[in-house]
Amino acid sequence: MSNVLEYTFSSTFLVATWKTLLLTVISMVLGIVGGLLLALVKNGGPAPARWLADAYIWLFRGTPVLLQLIFVFNVLPLWGITLEAFTCAVIALALNEAAYMAEIVRGGLMGVDRGQRTAAHMLGLNPVQTMRWVVLPQTLRLVLPPTGNQLIGMLKTSALASVVSVQDLLLTAQRTASANFDYVGTLSAAAIHYLVLTTIFTLAVRALERRLDVDVRARKQGQILTRETL
Template sequence: MVQLDFSPVFANWSDLFHGALVTIEVTLCALLVSCVLGTLIGLSRLDSKKPVRYFAGNTYVVLIRGTPLLVQLFILYFGLPYFNILLPAFVCGVIGMGCYSAAYVSEIVRGSIRSVDKGQMEAARSMGMSSAQAMRMIILPQALVRMVPPLGNEFIALTKNSALVSLVTINDVMHEGQKIISVSYASLEVYIAIAAIYLVLTSVSMTLLNRLENKLRSGGMVQ
C-alpha cells in the first residue's frame, strides 16, 4: 500500500503560500488586461466598418484562439529578445495570458451586447442619445449582468491556465512546487497540495462571482 508523506509540503508551506499569492497576482493582472482588451475587441467586432471587424474578428481572434497559450508565452519570453525586447517574466506572463483570454472575452462581450433587444438602442436614439451614449448608459449595463456567468467561467479557466507561467520562470505555486519536488522527490504529495490550492482559489472565485451576479440581478438590471 502506498504511504503518502506530506511532511515536505508542511515544511515548505510558506513557499507554496507565496507561490499562491503570485498566482493570484498574475491572474488578476491578466484578467484586467483581458477585460479591457476583450471589451475593446468585442465592441470593434460590432463596428459597422468592415476593416475594423475583419481585423478584430478574423485576424486577432482566429490567431489567438487557434494557437496554444503555452506557445504564445514562449514567443513572448524567448522570442522577443531576438528583437532586443527584454521583458520581465512576470510581464510576459501577464501579457500572454491577458491577450489569450481577451480573445474569449471579446466573444462574451459581443454575444452579451447582441442579446439585448435592438429596440432599446432605437428607443435611446429616439430620445436624442448618440450611439455611444446609448451603448454606455442603456445597453452595456444590461449586457454586463449577462456577461458575469461566462466571464466567471473564463476567470476560472484563466486561474487554472496560470500554471503554465511557471514554465517562463515565474515563481507561482506550480514553480514553487517543482522546487520542493526537486529536493524532496515527494511529487505526488506536492501535486496533491497544489491541486488543493487551485481548488480553493477557484471555489472562492466562484462564490464571489455568484454573489456578484445575484446582487446585479437583485438590482433589477436584468429582466
C-alpha cells in the same frame, strides 16, 4: 498528511499562491479590456478594423496558449525588448484571453434588444451615452457567468507560466518535490491552494450575479417598501 499541511501553510507556498493570484487577476482584467475593445470594433467599427479584429481572434484562438507564451518569452528579447518572465506571462495570457472575451462580449451585446437602442435614441441619448447607460449594463449581466468560467480557466491556465520560469504555485511545488522527493505532499498542497482560489472566485462571481439580478433587486426593493408601508 502532516507534510501536506506543512507545505500548505508554508511561506514559500503562500508567496507562490499570491503570485499565481496576481498573474490570474492582472491577465484576466487586461483580457477583459481587450475583449471589450475587440467586441465593440466587431459590433460597429469600420470594415478594415473588423477584419483586423477577426484576424486577431482567429490567430489567438487557433494556436495553443503555451505556444504563445513561449513565443512572447523568447521572441521579445530578439527584438530588443527584455522583460521579466512574469510580465511576459501576463502579456501572453492577456492577449489570448482577449480573443475569447471578445466573442463572449459580442454575444452579450447582441443579446440586448435593439429596441432599447432605438428608445435611448428617442430620449436624446447619443451612441456613446446609449452604450454607456443602456447597452453595457445589460451586457454585463449576460456575460458575467461565462466570464466567471473564463476566470477559473485562467487560474488553471496560469500554471503554464511555470514553463518560462515564473515562480508560481506549480513551479514551486515541482521544485520543492525535486528537492525532497515528496511529490505527493507538495502537489497535494498545490492542489489545495488551487481549490481554495477556485472556490473564492466561484463565490465572488455568484455574489456579483445576485447583486446584478434584476428580479432579486426588485424583490428586495419590494420588501423594503412593504416594511416602510407597515
